[in-house]
Amino acid sequence: MKRREFFEKSGCGLLGLMMAEFGFASGQKEGIQAPKKKMSREDMVKKMLMKKMGKTEEEAKAMIKEMKEKLPMVKDMCICKTCPTYVAEEKKVGFCHPLVGKSEIIKEEKGCDCPKCPVYQKMKLKNGYYCTRKSEMEQEMAKKG
Ligand code: SF4
Numbered sequence: 482m483k484r485r486e487f488f489e490k491s492g493c494g495l496l497g498l499m500m501a502e503f504g505f506a507s508g509q510k511e512g513i514q515a516p517k518k519k520m521s522r523e524d525m526v527k528k529m530l531m532k533k534m535g536k537t538e539e540e541a542k543a544m545i546k547e548m549k550e551k552l553p554m555v556k557d558m559c560i561c562k563t564c565p566t567y568v569a570e571e572k573k574v575g576f577c578h579p580l581v582g583k584s585e586i587i588k589e590e591k592g593c594d595c596p597k598c599p600v601y602q603k604m605k606l607k608n609g610y611y612c613t614r615k616s617e618m619e620q621e622m623a624k625k626g
């Protein structure tokens with residue numbers, strides 16, 4: 482039940498603007514600009530929870546703590562490595578999890594085995610191709626605009 486709650490709690494709000502909000506800013510100033518520091522995945526999720534889902538900092542921290550607790554289980558049960566879309570160069574798994582997110586290496590979709598995965602079934606996930614289309618939470622938020 483707790484596992485379900487993790488995704489249920491995470492699956493509301495807005496994420497249509499995530500790329501713009503959490504990606505690289507496009508505004509350019511004249512002259513030399515210091516390189517932008519890439520935000521950590523954890524900071525990005527925290528910002529998303531607060532800005533897009535209206536969570537307080539304390540709530541966001543508590544949710545991230547719970548996400549971290551679930552992450553080893555998700556990685557252990559993940560079947561991505563046997564999926565036709567997975568590539569040998571990739572080492573990560575558990576792309577459905579908010580703290581993992583999409584792959585930077587996998588680009589081509591060749592079928593998704595996620596619906597066969599125990600994590601997918603236990604957590605009643607609704608989407609797929611997390612390696613190319615972002616985590617369950619992000620895909621659900623994008624649907625809600
Ligand atoms: S649902 Fe997909 S991405 Fe998530 S753990 Fe299972 S196989 Fe991996």
Ligand code: SF4
Nearest residue numbers: 561564593594611612
């Ligand atoms: S997220 Fe889905 S498509 Fe991507 S590697 Fe895992 S099972 Fe395959």
